[in-house]
Amino acid sequence: QRLNNVFQFIDVGRQDPTKKALRVRKNEFVEIYQPFQPKQVSAQAHRCLDCGNPYCEWKCPVHNYIPNWLALASEGNILEAVELSHQTNSLPEVCGRVCPQDRLCEGACTLNDGFGAVTIGSTEKYITDTALAMGWKPDMSKVVWTDKKVAVIGAGPAGIGCADVLVRNGVKPVVFDRYPEIGGLLTFGIPEFKLEKTVMSRRREIFSEMGIEFRLNTEIGKDVSFESLLAEYDAVFLGMGTYKYMKGGFPGEDLPGVHEALPYLISNVNHCRGWEQSLDDFVDMKGKRVVVLGGGDTAMDCNRTAVRQGAKTVTCAYRRDQENMPGSRREVTNAKEEGVKFLFNRQPVEIVGDGKVEGIKVITTELGEPDEKGRRRPQAVPGSEEILPADAVIIAFGFQPNPPEWLVGNDVHLDDWQRVQAAEESEFSFQTSNPKVFAGGDMVRGSDLVVTAIYEGRKAAEGILDYLDI
Numbered sequence: 136q137r138l139n140n141v142f143q144f145i146d147v148g149r150q151d152p153t154k155k156a157l158r159v160r161k162n163e164f165v166e167i168y169q170p171f172q173p174k175q176v177s178a179q180a181h182r183c184l185d186c187g188n189p190y191c192e193w194k195c196p197v198h199n200y201i202p203n204w205l206a207l208a209s210e211g212n213i214l215e216a217v218e219l220s221h222q223t224n225s226l227p228e229v230c231g232r233v234c235p236q237d238r239l240c241e242g243a244c245t246l247n248d249g250f251g252a253v254t255i256g257s258t259e260k261y262i263t264d265t266a267l268a269m270g271w272k273p274d275m276s277k278v279v280w281t282d283k284k285v286a287v288i289g290a291g292p293a294g295i296g297c298a299d300v301l302v303r304n305g306v307k308p309v310v311f312d313r314y315p316e317i318g319g320l321l322t323f324g325i326p327e328f329k330l331e332k333t334v335m336s337r338r339r340e341i342f343s344e345m346g347i348e349f350r351l352n353t354e355i356g357k358d359v360s361f362e363s364l365l366a367e368y369d370a371v372f373l374g375m376g377t378y379k380y381m382k383g384g385f386p387g388e389d390l391p392g393v394h395e396a397l398p399y400l401i402s403n404v405n406h407c408r409g410w411e412q413s414l415d416d417f418v419d420m421k422g423k424r425v426v427v428l429g430g431g432d433t434a435m436d437c438n439r440t441a442v443r444q445g446a447k448t449v450t451c452a453y454r455r456d457q458e459n460m461p462g463s464r465r466e467v468t469n470a471k472e473e474g475v476k477f478l479f480n481r482q483p484v485e486i487v488g489d490g491k492v493e494g495i496k497v498i499t500t501e502l503g504e505p506d507e508k509g510r511r512r513p514q515a516v517p518g519s520e521e522i523l524p525a526d527a528v529i530i531a532f533g534f535q536p537n538p539p540e541w542l543v544g545n546d547v548h549l550d551d552w553q554r555v556q557a558a559e560e561s562e563f564s565f566q567t568s569n570p571k572v573f574a575g576g577d578m579v580r581g582s583d584l585v586v587t588a589i590y591e592g593r594k595a596a597e598g599i600l601d602y603l604d605i
Protein backbone atom coordinates (compact mmCIF):
# COMPACT_ATOMS: atom_id res chain seq x y z
CA GLN A 136 0.00 0.00 0.00
CA ARG A 137 2.87 2.30 0.96
CA LEU A 138 4.69 1.51 -2.34
CA ASN A 139 1.56 2.40 -4.30
CA ASN A 140 1.56 5.84 -2.80
CA VAL A 141 5.16 6.99 -2.86
CA PHE A 142 4.06 10.46 -3.97
CA GLN A 143 1.38 10.85 -1.32
CA PHE A 144 3.50 13.61 0.28
CA ILE A 145 3.13 15.65 -2.94
CA ASP A 146 -0.54 14.87 -3.56
CA VAL A 147 -1.62 15.48 0.04
CA GLY A 148 -0.30 18.41 2.08
CA ARG A 149 0.36 18.49 5.79
CA GLN A 150 -2.87 18.72 7.73
CA ASP A 151 -3.46 19.49 11.40
CA PRO A 152 -6.65 18.54 13.22
CA THR A 153 -9.34 21.21 12.86
CA LYS A 154 -9.49 23.83 15.58
CA LYS A 155 -12.80 24.80 17.17
CA ALA A 156 -14.32 28.13 16.07
CA LEU A 157 -12.51 31.06 17.67
CA ARG A 158 -15.59 32.56 19.29
CA VAL A 159 -16.20 29.22 21.01
CA ARG A 160 -12.69 28.26 21.99
CA LYS A 161 -11.83 31.72 23.42
CA ASN A 162 -14.49 31.23 26.04
CA GLU A 163 -13.94 27.71 27.28
CA PHE A 164 -11.31 25.71 29.13
CA VAL A 165 -11.40 22.62 26.93
CA GLU A 166 -8.99 21.38 24.26
CA ILE A 167 -9.16 23.49 21.11
CA TYR A 168 -8.51 20.72 18.56
CA GLN A 169 -11.25 18.49 17.19
CA PRO A 170 -10.27 14.80 17.24
CA PHE A 171 -8.23 13.71 14.21
CA GLN A 172 -10.47 11.62 11.94
CA PRO A 173 -9.36 8.13 10.79
CA LYS A 174 -9.22 9.30 7.15
CA GLN A 175 -7.02 12.26 8.09
CA VAL A 176 -4.73 10.02 10.14
CA SER A 177 -4.41 7.56 7.29
CA ALA A 178 -3.71 10.32 4.76
CA GLN A 179 -1.05 11.92 6.97
CA ALA A 180 0.58 8.68 8.00
CA HIS A 181 0.84 7.65 4.32
CA ARG A 182 2.86 10.79 3.66
CA CYS A 183 5.73 9.36 5.72
CA LEU A 184 8.65 8.52 3.42
CA ASP A 185 9.90 5.82 5.82
CA CYS A 186 13.41 7.30 5.53
CA GLY A 187 16.11 4.70 6.13
CA ASN A 188 17.52 6.75 8.99
CA PRO A 189 14.47 8.51 10.45
CA TYR A 190 15.59 11.87 11.86
CA CYS A 191 12.23 12.22 13.64
CA GLU A 192 13.08 9.22 15.84
CA TRP A 193 16.47 10.65 16.75
CA LYS A 194 15.03 14.06 17.57
CA CYS A 195 12.18 12.63 19.64
CA PRO A 196 13.60 12.56 23.20
CA VAL A 197 12.09 9.12 23.95
CA HIS A 198 13.07 7.83 20.47
CA ASN A 199 9.60 6.69 19.53
CA TYR A 200 9.36 4.19 16.64
CA ILE A 201 7.57 6.86 14.64
CA PRO A 202 7.60 5.52 11.03
CA ASN A 203 6.56 2.07 12.32
CA TRP A 204 3.51 3.26 14.22
CA LEU A 205 2.62 5.69 11.44
CA ALA A 206 2.50 2.69 9.08
CA LEU A 207 0.33 0.71 11.52
CA ALA A 208 -2.00 3.68 12.01
CA SER A 209 -2.31 4.22 8.26
CA GLU A 210 -3.52 0.62 7.97
CA GLY A 211 -5.96 1.12 10.83
CA ASN A 212 -4.01 -1.34 13.00
CA ILE A 213 -4.48 0.68 16.19
CA LEU A 214 -3.94 -2.12 18.70
CA GLU A 215 -0.48 -2.96 17.36
CA ALA A 216 0.33 0.73 17.03
CA VAL A 217 -0.56 1.44 20.66
CA GLU A 218 1.56 -1.46 21.94
CA LEU A 219 4.54 -0.20 19.94
CA SER A 220 3.97 3.35 21.07
CA HIS A 221 4.05 2.28 24.73
CA GLN A 222 7.38 0.50 24.30
CA THR A 223 9.11 3.89 24.39
CA ASN A 224 6.64 6.30 25.99
CA SER A 225 4.60 6.14 29.19
CA LEU A 226 2.19 8.95 28.21
CA PRO A 227 2.00 9.06 24.39
CA GLU A 228 -1.39 10.78 24.28
CA VAL A 229 -0.02 13.53 26.53
CA CYS A 230 3.11 14.06 24.43
CA GLY A 231 0.96 14.12 21.29
CA ARG A 232 -0.91 17.03 22.85
CA VAL A 233 1.82 19.11 24.51
CA CYS A 234 5.22 18.38 22.94
CA PRO A 235 6.61 21.31 20.94
CA GLN A 236 6.69 19.08 17.85
CA ASP A 237 7.96 21.91 15.66
CA ARG A 238 11.22 21.77 17.64
CA LEU A 239 11.32 17.97 18.01
CA CYS A 240 10.00 15.13 15.81
CA GLU A 241 8.16 17.21 13.21
CA GLY A 242 10.99 19.76 13.08
CA ALA A 243 13.30 16.92 11.97
CA CYS A 244 10.93 15.40 9.36
CA THR A 245 12.54 15.21 5.91
CA LEU A 246 9.35 16.60 4.37
CA ASN A 247 10.07 19.96 5.99
CA ASP A 248 12.10 20.66 2.87
CA GLY A 249 9.16 22.30 1.13
CA PHE A 250 6.31 19.83 1.68
CA GLY A 251 5.38 20.19 5.34
CA ALA A 252 6.15 17.66 8.07
CA VAL A 253 3.98 14.61 8.68
CA THR A 254 1.50 15.39 11.49
CA ILE A 255 3.27 13.11 13.97
CA GLY A 256 2.06 14.48 17.32
CA SER A 257 -1.63 14.38 16.47
CA THR A 258 -1.28 10.83 15.16
CA GLU A 259 0.44 9.76 18.38
CA LYS A 260 -2.46 11.25 20.39
CA TYR A 261 -4.99 9.60 18.08
CA ILE A 262 -3.47 6.13 18.47
CA THR A 263 -3.70 6.03 22.27
CA ASP A 264 -7.01 7.92 22.56
CA THR A 265 -8.58 5.53 20.04
CA ALA A 266 -7.10 2.41 21.64
CA LEU A 267 -8.31 3.44 25.09
CA ALA A 268 -11.77 4.17 23.70
CA MET A 269 -11.71 0.64 22.24
CA GLY A 270 -11.05 -0.73 25.73
CA TRP A 271 -7.32 -1.40 25.27
CA LYS A 272 -5.27 -1.72 28.46
CA PRO A 273 -1.58 -2.55 28.96
CA ASP A 274 -1.17 -6.33 29.07
CA MET A 275 0.37 -7.25 32.43
CA SER A 276 -0.33 -10.98 32.19
CA LYS A 277 3.30 -11.92 31.46
CA VAL A 278 4.82 -9.86 34.27
CA VAL A 279 6.86 -11.93 36.72
CA TRP A 280 6.51 -10.20 40.10
CA THR A 281 9.55 -9.77 42.35
CA ASP A 282 9.54 -8.93 46.07
CA LYS A 283 11.14 -5.51 45.44
CA LYS A 284 9.43 -2.18 46.03
CA VAL A 285 10.53 1.34 45.11
CA ALA A 286 9.33 4.69 46.50
CA VAL A 287 8.77 7.32 43.81
CA ILE A 288 8.54 10.91 45.04
CA GLY A 289 6.48 13.00 42.62
CA ALA A 290 3.63 11.88 40.34
CA GLY A 291 4.73 14.15 37.48
CA PRO A 292 5.90 12.84 34.08
CA ALA A 293 9.30 11.77 35.51
CA GLY A 294 7.80 9.83 38.42
CA ILE A 295 5.15 8.27 36.18
CA GLY A 296 7.72 7.26 33.56
CA CYS A 297 9.80 5.58 36.27
CA ALA A 298 6.84 3.81 37.91
CA ASP A 299 5.57 2.57 34.52
CA VAL A 300 8.84 0.81 33.63
CA LEU A 301 9.25 -0.58 37.16
CA VAL A 302 5.79 -2.11 37.36
CA ARG A 303 6.11 -3.69 33.91
CA ASN A 304 9.24 -5.41 35.26
CA GLY A 305 7.58 -6.79 38.35
CA VAL A 306 8.77 -4.17 40.85
CA LYS A 307 6.11 -2.53 43.03
CA PRO A 308 6.21 1.28 42.74
CA VAL A 309 4.62 3.38 45.48
CA VAL A 310 4.24 6.96 44.19
CA PHE A 311 3.95 9.79 46.71
CA ASP A 312 2.68 13.25 45.77
CA ARG A 313 1.67 16.25 47.85
CA TYR A 314 -1.15 17.04 45.41
CA PRO A 315 -4.58 15.34 45.33
CA GLU A 316 -4.21 14.16 41.69
CA ILE A 317 -1.36 12.66 39.65
CA GLY A 318 0.34 14.48 36.75
CA GLY A 319 2.50 17.15 38.44
CA LEU A 320 2.51 20.17 36.12
CA LEU A 321 0.31 18.25 33.65
CA THR A 322 -2.51 18.65 36.16
CA PHE A 323 -1.42 21.62 38.29
CA GLY A 324 0.08 23.89 35.64
CA ILE A 325 -0.76 23.15 32.00
CA PRO A 326 -4.28 24.47 31.28
CA GLU A 327 -7.17 22.41 29.98
CA PHE A 328 -7.24 24.09 26.57
CA LYS A 329 -3.97 22.18 25.93
CA LEU A 330 -4.57 19.07 28.03
CA GLU A 331 -7.91 18.21 29.61
CA LYS A 332 -7.69 16.93 33.18
CA THR A 333 -9.65 13.77 32.36
CA VAL A 334 -6.61 12.54 30.40
CA MET A 335 -4.65 12.19 33.63
CA SER A 336 -7.52 10.90 35.77
CA ARG A 337 -8.06 8.17 33.12
CA ARG A 338 -4.34 7.40 33.33
CA ARG A 339 -4.53 7.15 37.13
CA GLU A 340 -7.08 4.35 36.78
CA ILE A 341 -4.95 2.52 34.21
CA PHE A 342 -1.71 2.81 36.21
CA SER A 343 -3.47 1.76 39.42
CA GLU A 344 -4.86 -1.33 37.67
CA MET A 345 -1.35 -2.13 36.46
CA GLY A 346 -0.18 -2.25 40.07
CA ILE A 347 1.21 1.24 40.73
CA GLU A 348 0.13 2.49 44.14
CA PHE A 349 -0.46 6.23 44.48
CA ARG A 350 -0.32 7.88 47.89
CA LEU A 351 -1.60 11.36 47.16
CA ASN A 352 -1.95 14.35 49.51
CA THR A 353 1.31 13.12 51.05
CA GLU A 354 4.30 15.43 51.21
CA ILE A 355 7.68 13.79 51.78
CA GLY A 356 9.61 15.72 54.40
CA LYS A 357 6.38 16.72 56.14
CA ASP A 358 3.86 13.86 56.26
CA VAL A 359 6.39 11.08 55.69
CA SER A 360 10.17 11.36 56.23
CA PHE A 361 12.68 10.69 53.47
CA GLU A 362 14.68 8.59 55.93
CA SER A 363 11.71 6.24 56.45
CA LEU A 364 11.50 5.71 52.66
CA LEU A 365 15.22 4.87 52.56
CA ALA A 366 14.68 2.35 55.33
CA GLU A 367 11.50 0.72 53.98
CA TYR A 368 12.12 0.58 50.22
CA ASP A 369 14.73 -1.09 48.02
CA ALA A 370 15.36 2.19 46.15
CA VAL A 371 13.94 5.72 45.95
CA PHE A 372 13.32 7.82 42.81
CA LEU A 373 13.19 11.62 43.02
CA GLY A 374 10.98 13.36 40.46
CA MET A 375 9.97 16.48 42.33
CA GLY A 376 10.29 19.11 39.61
CA THR A 377 11.45 22.75 39.91
CA TYR A 378 9.25 25.19 41.74
CA LYS A 379 11.23 28.34 42.61
CA TYR A 380 9.77 31.21 40.57
CA MET A 381 12.33 33.41 38.86
CA LYS A 382 12.00 37.08 39.71
CA GLY A 383 12.68 40.05 37.47
CA GLY A 384 14.57 41.95 40.16
CA PHE A 385 13.02 45.32 39.23
CA PRO A 386 11.04 47.77 41.39
CA GLY A 387 7.29 47.25 41.84
CA GLU A 388 7.27 43.41 41.72
CA ASP A 389 5.51 43.26 45.09
CA LEU A 390 2.65 45.64 44.20
CA PRO A 391 -0.90 44.26 44.52
CA GLY A 392 -1.95 43.14 41.04
CA VAL A 393 1.39 41.46 40.25
CA HIS A 394 1.05 37.67 40.04
CA GLU A 395 3.42 34.73 39.67
CA ALA A 396 2.50 32.60 36.66
CA LEU A 397 2.13 29.17 38.27
CA PRO A 398 -0.06 30.13 41.25
CA TYR A 399 -2.20 32.11 38.77
CA LEU A 400 -2.63 29.08 36.49
CA ILE A 401 -3.24 26.70 39.41
CA SER A 402 -5.85 29.04 40.88
CA ASN A 403 -7.73 28.85 37.59
CA VAL A 404 -7.48 25.05 37.40
CA ASN A 405 -8.74 24.75 40.98
CA HIS A 406 -11.57 27.20 40.25
CA CYS A 407 -12.69 25.40 37.09
CA ARG A 408 -12.50 21.96 38.74
CA GLY A 409 -14.13 23.03 42.01
CA TRP A 410 -10.91 22.16 43.90
CA GLU A 411 -10.27 25.57 45.49
CA GLN A 412 -10.11 25.84 49.26
CA SER A 413 -11.46 29.40 49.35
CA LEU A 414 -12.88 31.78 46.73
CA ASP A 415 -10.17 34.29 47.71
CA ASP A 416 -7.61 31.97 46.10
CA PHE A 417 -9.08 32.61 42.63
CA VAL A 418 -7.26 35.23 40.54
CA ASP A 419 -9.73 36.56 37.96
CA MET A 420 -8.64 38.80 35.05
CA LYS A 421 -12.19 39.64 33.90
CA GLY A 422 -12.35 43.19 32.52
CA LYS A 423 -8.66 43.88 33.25
CA ARG A 424 -5.81 45.10 31.07
CA VAL A 425 -3.32 42.29 31.55
CA VAL A 426 0.39 42.31 30.69
CA VAL A 427 2.20 38.96 30.69
CA LEU A 428 6.00 39.07 30.93
CA GLY A 429 7.92 36.19 29.33
CA GLY A 430 8.01 34.19 26.10
CA GLY A 431 7.87 30.50 27.02
CA ASP A 432 5.09 27.94 27.29
CA THR A 433 4.12 29.20 30.75
CA ALA A 434 3.69 32.74 29.42
CA MET A 435 1.51 31.48 26.54
CA ASP A 436 -0.65 29.54 29.00
CA CYS A 437 -1.11 32.69 31.12
CA ASN A 438 -1.99 34.80 28.05
CA ARG A 439 -4.62 32.37 26.89
CA THR A 440 -6.04 31.80 30.37
CA ALA A 441 -6.50 35.57 30.79
CA VAL A 442 -8.26 35.73 27.39
CA ARG A 443 -10.70 33.02 28.51
CA GLN A 444 -11.34 34.73 31.82
CA GLY A 445 -12.58 37.78 29.87
CA ALA A 446 -9.62 40.17 30.21
CA LYS A 447 -10.18 43.51 28.46
CA THR A 448 -6.78 43.27 26.75
CA VAL A 449 -3.90 40.82 26.99
CA THR A 450 -0.41 41.96 25.98
CA CYS A 451 2.64 39.72 26.06
CA ALA A 452 5.96 41.55 26.38
CA TYR A 453 9.10 39.57 25.56
CA ARG A 454 12.69 40.79 25.61
CA ARG A 455 13.86 39.00 22.47
CA ASP A 456 12.26 38.70 19.02
CA GLN A 457 9.76 36.08 17.88
CA GLU A 458 12.54 33.94 16.31
CA ASN A 459 14.24 33.59 19.68
CA MET A 460 11.18 32.70 21.74
CA PRO A 461 11.74 29.52 23.75
CA GLY A 462 8.20 28.08 23.63
CA SER A 463 6.27 26.12 21.02
CA ARG A 464 5.47 28.09 17.86
CA ARG A 465 2.09 26.38 17.67
CA GLU A 466 1.10 27.90 21.01
CA VAL A 467 2.28 31.38 19.99
CA THR A 468 0.11 31.12 16.87
CA ASN A 469 -2.85 29.97 18.97
CA ALA A 470 -2.35 32.89 21.37
CA LYS A 471 -2.22 35.38 18.48
CA GLU A 472 -5.39 33.95 16.95
CA GLU A 473 -7.15 34.31 20.30
CA GLY A 474 -6.35 38.03 20.43
CA VAL A 475 -3.14 38.28 22.45
CA LYS A 476 -1.03 41.26 21.39
CA PHE A 477 2.71 40.60 21.29
CA LEU A 478 5.33 43.24 21.98
CA PHE A 479 8.70 41.81 21.05
CA ASN A 480 12.07 43.28 22.06
CA ARG A 481 10.66 44.86 25.22
CA GLN A 482 12.38 44.38 28.54
CA PRO A 483 10.53 45.28 31.75
CA VAL A 484 12.37 47.72 34.02
CA GLU A 485 9.72 48.72 36.58
CA ILE A 486 6.13 48.00 37.55
CA VAL A 487 4.56 51.35 38.32
CA GLY A 488 1.52 52.23 40.43
CA ASP A 489 0.34 53.92 43.60
CA GLY A 490 -0.64 51.10 45.98
CA LYS A 491 -1.56 48.82 43.05
CA VAL A 492 -0.42 48.08 39.51
CA GLU A 493 -1.12 50.89 37.04
CA GLY A 494 1.39 50.09 34.34
CA ILE A 495 4.69 48.61 33.43
CA LYS A 496 7.72 50.47 32.20
CA VAL A 497 9.54 48.64 29.41
CA ILE A 498 12.63 49.48 27.38
CA THR A 499 13.21 48.46 23.76
CA THR A 500 16.01 45.96 23.14
CA GLU A 501 18.27 44.96 20.28
CA LEU A 502 19.78 41.51 20.02
CA GLY A 503 23.55 41.26 20.56
CA GLU A 504 26.00 38.36 20.68
CA PRO A 505 24.76 34.81 21.48
CA ASP A 506 24.89 33.64 25.12
CA GLU A 507 26.21 30.25 26.30
CA LYS A 508 22.96 28.58 25.08
CA GLY A 509 23.37 30.16 21.64
CA ARG A 510 20.48 32.61 22.07
CA ARG A 511 21.29 36.24 21.25
CA ARG A 512 21.45 38.51 24.29
CA PRO A 513 18.99 41.42 24.45
CA GLN A 514 20.63 44.83 24.91
CA ALA A 515 18.66 47.87 26.05
CA VAL A 516 18.34 50.82 23.64
CA PRO A 517 18.98 53.97 25.74
CA GLY A 518 16.08 56.45 25.92
CA SER A 519 13.47 54.01 24.55
CA GLU A 520 11.41 53.59 27.75
CA GLU A 521 7.62 53.53 27.51
CA ILE A 522 4.84 52.72 29.96
CA LEU A 523 2.25 50.08 29.08
CA PRO A 524 -0.96 50.70 31.05
CA ALA A 525 -2.01 47.63 33.06
CA ASP A 526 -4.36 46.55 35.85
CA ALA A 527 -2.56 43.23 36.34
CA VAL A 528 0.90 41.90 35.52
CA ILE A 529 1.76 38.20 35.35
CA ILE A 530 5.42 37.27 35.67
CA ALA A 531 6.35 34.15 33.69
CA PHE A 532 10.16 34.14 33.76
CA GLY A 533 10.52 30.43 34.42
CA PHE A 534 11.61 28.27 37.32
CA GLN A 535 14.74 27.33 39.20
CA PRO A 536 15.39 24.14 41.16
CA ASN A 537 14.35 24.17 44.82
CA PRO A 538 15.65 20.88 46.23
CA PRO A 539 14.61 20.24 49.85
CA GLU A 540 17.29 20.47 52.51
CA TRP A 541 16.85 16.84 53.55
CA LEU A 542 18.41 15.67 50.28
CA VAL A 543 21.84 17.03 51.12
CA GLY A 544 21.56 15.58 54.63
CA ASN A 545 21.12 12.17 53.00
CA ASP A 546 24.20 12.35 50.76
CA VAL A 547 22.37 13.42 47.58
CA HIS A 548 24.72 15.91 45.90
CA LEU A 549 23.59 19.01 44.01
CA ASP A 550 25.38 20.98 41.30
CA ASP A 551 26.08 24.74 41.37
CA TRP A 552 22.58 25.45 40.00
CA GLN A 553 20.94 23.37 42.75
CA ARG A 554 20.07 20.55 40.37
CA VAL A 555 20.32 17.01 41.68
CA GLN A 556 23.42 15.35 40.22
CA ALA A 557 22.40 12.17 38.39
CA ALA A 558 23.82 11.18 35.01
CA GLU A 559 22.48 8.86 32.37
CA GLU A 560 26.03 7.61 31.75
CA SER A 561 26.58 6.46 35.37
CA GLU A 562 27.09 2.75 36.06
CA PHE A 563 23.38 2.70 36.98
CA SER A 564 21.47 5.19 34.86
CA PHE A 565 20.43 8.35 36.79
CA GLN A 566 21.82 7.13 40.11
CA THR A 567 22.68 9.96 42.52
CA SER A 568 25.64 10.14 44.93
CA ASN A 569 23.51 8.11 47.38
CA PRO A 570 23.53 4.66 45.68
CA LYS A 571 19.97 3.88 46.77
CA VAL A 572 18.58 7.12 45.30
CA PHE A 573 17.87 7.85 41.64
CA ALA A 574 16.52 11.07 40.10
CA GLY A 575 15.21 12.53 36.84
CA GLY A 576 13.12 15.20 35.16
CA ASP A 577 13.14 18.92 35.91
CA MET A 578 14.96 18.55 39.24
CA VAL A 579 17.94 17.04 37.40
CA ARG A 580 17.96 18.96 34.10
CA GLY A 581 16.30 22.22 35.20
CA SER A 582 12.84 23.14 33.99
CA ASP A 583 12.37 21.60 30.55
CA LEU A 584 9.75 19.43 28.85
CA VAL A 585 7.23 16.71 29.61
CA VAL A 586 8.85 14.28 27.18
CA THR A 587 12.38 14.74 28.56
CA ALA A 588 11.06 14.13 32.09
CA ILE A 589 9.34 10.93 30.92
CA TYR A 590 12.55 9.79 29.24
CA GLU A 591 14.68 10.35 32.34
CA GLY A 592 12.12 8.65 34.61
CA ARG A 593 12.09 5.61 32.33
CA LYS A 594 15.89 5.48 32.07
CA ALA A 595 16.22 5.85 35.85
CA ALA A 596 13.88 2.87 36.23
CA GLU A 597 16.25 0.85 34.02
CA GLY A 598 19.09 1.99 36.30
CA ILE A 599 17.11 0.87 39.36
CA LEU A 600 16.40 -2.54 37.78
CA ASP A 601 20.13 -3.01 37.11
CA TYR A 602 20.99 -1.83 40.64
CA LEU A 603 18.48 -4.32 42.10
CA ASP A 604 19.87 -6.97 39.76
CA ILE A 605 16.50 -7.74 38.18
Ligand code: FAD
Binds near residue numbers: 288313314356432588
Ligand atom coordinates in the same frame (compact mmCIF):
# COMPACT_ATOMS: atom_id res chain seq x y z
P1 FAD B 1 6.62 18.01 37.77
O1 FAD B 1 5.69 17.88 36.63
O2 FAD B 1 6.81 19.36 38.35
O3 FAD B 1 6.14 17.01 38.91
C1 FAD B 1 6.74 17.01 40.17
C2 FAD B 1 5.78 16.45 41.19
O4 FAD B 1 6.48 16.27 42.42
C3 FAD B 1 4.62 17.39 41.50
O5 FAD B 1 3.39 16.71 41.36
C4 FAD B 1 4.86 17.80 42.95
O6 FAD B 1 3.65 17.98 43.67
C5 FAD B 1 5.62 16.60 43.49
N1 FAD B 1 6.42 16.90 44.67
C6 FAD B 1 7.39 17.84 44.79
N2 FAD B 1 7.90 17.81 46.03
C7 FAD B 1 7.25 16.82 46.71
C8 FAD B 1 7.34 16.31 48.04
N3 FAD B 1 8.21 16.79 48.93
N4 FAD B 1 6.50 15.31 48.39
C9 FAD B 1 5.59 14.80 47.51
N5 FAD B 1 5.48 15.26 46.23
C10 FAD B 1 6.29 16.26 45.84
N6 FAD B 1 6.33 21.02 28.75
C11 FAD B 1 5.99 20.56 27.53
O7 FAD B 1 6.61 19.61 27.04
N7 FAD B 1 4.95 21.15 26.82
C12 FAD B 1 4.21 22.16 27.33
O8 FAD B 1 3.29 22.64 26.67
C13 FAD B 1 4.53 22.63 28.62
N8 FAD B 1 3.79 23.62 29.18
C14 FAD B 1 4.08 24.02 30.44
C15 FAD B 1 3.27 24.97 31.03
C16 FAD B 1 3.51 25.38 32.32
C17 FAD B 1 2.62 26.38 32.94
C18 FAD B 1 4.62 24.87 33.04
C19 FAD B 1 4.93 25.36 34.42
C20 FAD B 1 5.44 23.92 32.46
C21 FAD B 1 5.17 23.48 31.17
N9 FAD B 1 5.95 22.49 30.56
C22 FAD B 1 5.62 22.04 29.31
C23 FAD B 1 7.09 21.86 31.28
C24 FAD B 1 6.69 20.51 31.89
O9 FAD B 1 5.43 20.60 32.49
C25 FAD B 1 7.74 20.04 32.89
O10 FAD B 1 9.00 20.04 32.27
C26 FAD B 1 7.43 18.62 33.40
O11 FAD B 1 6.15 18.57 34.00
C27 FAD B 1 8.50 18.16 34.41
O12 FAD B 1 8.14 16.92 34.93
P2 FAD B 1 8.66 16.44 36.37
O13 FAD B 1 8.03 15.12 36.59
O14 FAD B 1 10.13 16.56 36.42
O15 FAD B 1 8.10 17.52 37.42
Ligand code: SF4
Binds near residue numbers: 195201224236
Ligand atom coordinates in the same frame (compact mmCIF):
# COMPACT_ATOMS: atom_id res chain seq x y z
FE1 SF4 C 1 7.08 13.91 18.78
FE2 SF4 C 1 6.95 14.26 21.43
FE3 SF4 C 1 5.70 12.20 20.29
FE4 SF4 C 1 8.37 12.23 20.39
S1 SF4 C 1 6.98 12.12 22.15
S2 SF4 C 1 7.09 11.66 18.60
S3 SF4 C 1 8.80 14.44 20.16
S4 SF4 C 1 5.23 14.37 19.94
